[in-house]
Amino acid sequence: MPKFFIEPSALRTEDGRQQVTITGEDAHHLGRVLRAQPGDRIKATDGRGNLYEVVLTVVTPETVRGDVLAVGPDQAEPALKITLFQSILKGEKMDWVLQKGTEIGITAFVPFLSARTIARPAPNQYAKKQERWQNIVTAAAKQSGRGLIPKVYPVTPWSAVPSMLAGQFTLVAWEGETTCSLRQALSQREQPTAVQLVIGPEGGFSPEEVAVLVAQGALSVSLGPRILRAETAGPLAAGLLLFHYGALEPAPSTLANNGR
Incomplete structure (x- = not known):
């Protein structure tokens, strides 16, 4: 149907x-x-x-x-609301993250600029970029049968990111993390209603950037011993979060008769 x-x-x-x-x-x-x-x-x-x-x-x-x-x-909508803070990626890599992230179940996307971001659109292109990315997300939501169309926020400078994450359950995927895996971080936390997932650019985060986020209460986590491409990390981590919290189970029909 x-x-x-x-x-x-x-x-x-x-x-x-x-x-x-x-x-x-x-x-x-x-x-x-x-x-x-x-x-x-x-x-x-x-x-x-x-x-x-x-x-x-x-x-x-x-x-x-x-x-x-x-x-x-x-x-079709998971109870866990995931917002992906994704440092802007080059070319089709960003499109891929938006499309696959929408299919997996991400609720919102915040594209941002960090120290090692390579793709840096001119400020006068921000609105056009946001519109294009929103169109990609909308098409992916329709194709995958989502219950809502995820929101793509405006391009955000790094200076605004830490305050946006303050007081929220935030996970920062960082290849420099050697003591805390994603599994460990989730096992220490009761099921949340929302997660803020932060992914860096092609060159990764600097230690100073991670330290700023951790100072705001974020958890730095490793996604494993292999180095993932920047466009792989976000969708993978989102899928693992939804799996861990049981949000990838088949959905029963809940439609009630409307009097006909």
């Missing part, structure tokens, strides 16, 4: 029935590509954690309408 994102404004109640209206590219995809017909069923998520089962009543390339049959929480 295909799944589509809808705005909350796409829902309305008429004659005691809750209805959904889909327009734009998704309507075209349903009508022209999937060749949907009235009577077909789809799933729709409002990006706020709610999932709807919908039976289609009208299908055109411009507008698709349907009646809501059932509604429930969208179990």
